[in-house]
Amino acid sequence: MPAGTWRRGTRPQDVETLEPPLFALRELGVRYGAVQALAGVNLRVLPGERVALVGANGSGKSTLLRVLHGLVRPSSGQLRCDGAPRMAMVFQRPFVLRTSAVNNVALGLWLRRARWREARAQAVAALRRVGLQDIARQNARTLSGGQQQRLAFARAWALRPDVLLLDEPTASLDPHAKREVEALMADFAASHGSAGPGQPMTMLFSSHNLGQVKRLASRVVYLEHGRIVADLPVHDFFNGPLPEAARLFVKGELV
Numbered sequence: 001m002p003a004g005t006w007r008r009g010t011r012p013q014d015v016e017t018l019e020p021p022l023f024a025l026r027e028l029g030v031r032y033g034a035v036q037a038l039a040g041v042n043l044r045v046l047p048g049e050r051v052a053l054v055g056a057n058g059s060g061k062s063t064l065l066r067v068l069h070g071l072v073r074p075s076s077g078q079l080r081c082d083g084a085p086r087m088a089m090v091f092q093r094p095f096v097l098r099t100s101a102v103n104n105v106a107l108g109l110w111l112r113r114a115r116w117r118e119a120r121a122q123a124v125a126a127l128r129r130v131g132l133q134d135i136a137r138q139n140a141r142t143l144s145g146g147q148q149q150r151l152a153f154a155r156a157w158a159l160r161p162d163v164l165l166l167d168e169p170t171a172s173l174d175p176h177a178k179r180e181v182e183a184l185m186a187d188f189a190a191s192h193g194s195a196g197p198g199q200p201m202t203m204l205f206s207s208h209n210l211g212q213v214k215r216l217a218s219r220v221v222y223l224e225h226g227r228i229v230a231d232l233p234v235h236d237f238f239n240g241p242l243p244e245a246a247r248l249f250v251k252g253e254l255v
Contacts, residue, residue, distance in 0.1 A: 028077035052217035061206035085162035094152035096140040126158035146177025166205035
């Protein structure tokens with residue numbers, strides 16, 4: 001059975017005792033008015049996994065990430081989170097404040113009750129981590145798209161998250177900026193969160209870039225019309241048999 005799925009007739013506790021999941025979703029659904037964004041989603045995510053969410057536009061990838069982050073409440077089903085992992089989310093088009101890059105990072109830390117001087121010092125370190133130390137005092141609204149995305153990664157890294165959620169983080173970037181952001185994704189996935197050494201960061205990201213998925217993911221979840229159609233290790237997803245819709249998507253014949 002692929003990781004992250006429930007077997008018919010098996011109780012959740014029977015599966016969970018094999019290896020405790022970080023997230024456990026059972027028959028989860030989300031409805032926006034008349035639109036069913038997610039339906040009957042069964043998913044388990046283990047600590048340290050790198051999970052890519054793929055599928056056509058409107059398949060439910062962004063909604064699933066928002067549910068995990070607590071930005072969207074399920075309309076039905078169950079969501080369980082093991083412990084209280086520190087989470088950060090980076091969006092396709094990050095919102096930046098009309099102030100300096102360093103203040104954009106420091107304000108988030110200050111709102112989490114860090115002293116301003118400490119928040120500024122941590123913000124400088126975060127900007128250095130993503131290669132933006134030279135533009136720390138520049139107004140964030142004047143940065144390029146790639147720089148703004150790296151700034152969003154700096155804000156996320158400064159929180160020392162255990163879970164990093166990424167919604168199409170390179171979709172609107174040029175090839176050079178995509179490579180820079182991909183390098184950050186790989187670097188962050190290998191790093192450790194607030195718990196310290198011992199367990200790599202857990203990363204879930206949505207992407208239409210299948211090359212990126214091959215390079216960065218350990219597991220692929222394919223969604224169609226709000227349902228999980230395939231959930232496989234990355235090698236099996238690209239080299240093994242797939243449901244027809246997923247097969248066409250991989251071949252580039254289903255957009």
